[in-house]
Amino acid sequence: MSSITKLFTVGAVAGAVALSGVVVANAATAAPAAPAAPAGSAVTAADDTPPPPAVEDYAYPGADQIFKDRGIKLTRGDGHIVLVACGTPGLMEVNARGMQDIDKVGGGRFCFRTTGTTGSLSLELPSVYGVSTNDYAAHLTMAAGTESKTYDLPKNAWTGVGEIGDPQHRPFTLLEITTTK
Template sequence: MRSITKMVIVGAVAGTVAVSGVVGAVAADRTAAAPGGTAAAPKALTADDTPPPAVEDFAYPGADQIFADRGIRLKSGDGHIVLVPCAPGLLEVDARNMAETDKVGGGRFCFTTTGTSGRLSLELPSTYAVSTSDYSVHLVMVNGTETKIHDLKPGTWNKVGELTDPQQRPFTLMEITTSK
C-alpha cells in the first residue's frame, strides 16, 4: 500500500514540476518579448487568426488541368463519377471535333462510378454517342436554350445529341447521373 501511495505522490510532484516548467517558459517568452521586460498581455484572437471553415464546394479535383489537357470542363459532383483512362466496361462518352483539343482520347472520354449512384456536372460540346456500363445513365444536354434529356439503359450503345436531333444540331453534355 505504501508503494502505491509513494507512486501517486511521485507522479503528482512530477506532473506539477512539468506543468510549472511549461508555464514558466511561456511567461519568460512573454516577458522577453514585451517592451520594458514586463509580462505581455495575451493577444486577443481575431477573425484573421482563425482558420477558414471546412466547406466542401464539390468542385472536381484537377479540373483546370484536365480542361487544358483534354478540353472537357469537369465542374462539380458528388465524387462518385470519375474520369478514367478508357477500358471495356466503363461509361464512354464520345464528342466530335476533339482531335486537336483532346490529345489523350481524341474526343473519347470514359468514366467510372463508385458506389450505387453518382452525379457529375460538366461541359462537353458536340457529344453524339454514349456507351453505358452496368449503370442506368441520365444525361442532360443543351443547345442554346433547348434542353434534351436522355435516359439510357445499362450495357447499351446510344445515339445522343446531334444524332437524335432532326436538324442535326450539336448539343453540349451538361450533366451525367448514374444509378444501379
C-alpha cells in the same frame, strides 16, 4: 533503487513542478496587458478565432489541367463518376465530334468509371453524339443554344444523343451525367 533515492527523486520532481507553476503565475501577473484593439477593428487573438469550417465544394480535382489536355470541362461531382483512360471493360463511353485536335488522349472518346449506387457529374463537353453505358443506367442533360434536352439511357447499351436525334443536326453540349445502379 533504494527508498531514499526514490523519495529524493519524487521530492525533486514535485519541487520542480511547484516552482515552475510559481514562475508561470508570476510571469502571467507581471506581463503587461495587450493593447486593446480600436473599436470596430477585426483584430482578435489567435485562440479566440475558431478555424473555418471544412466545407466540401464538390469541385472536380485537376479540372484545369484536364481541360487544357482534353478539352472537357469537369466542374462538379460527388466523386462517384470519374474520368479515366478508355480501354478497361465496364466504363461509360461518351463520344464527341470534332475533338481529335483538342483531345490528344482519346481523340473525342471520353470514358468514365462509376462507383457506388448513384453518381453525379456536371461538365461541359461539346458536340456529344453517342454514349455507351455500362452496368449503370444514365440520365443526361444536354443543351444546344437555349434549348435543353434530357436522355434516359438504359444499362449496357449504345445510344445516339445530341445531333443524331436532332432534326436540325445541331451540336449539343453534355452538361450533366447522373447514374444509378
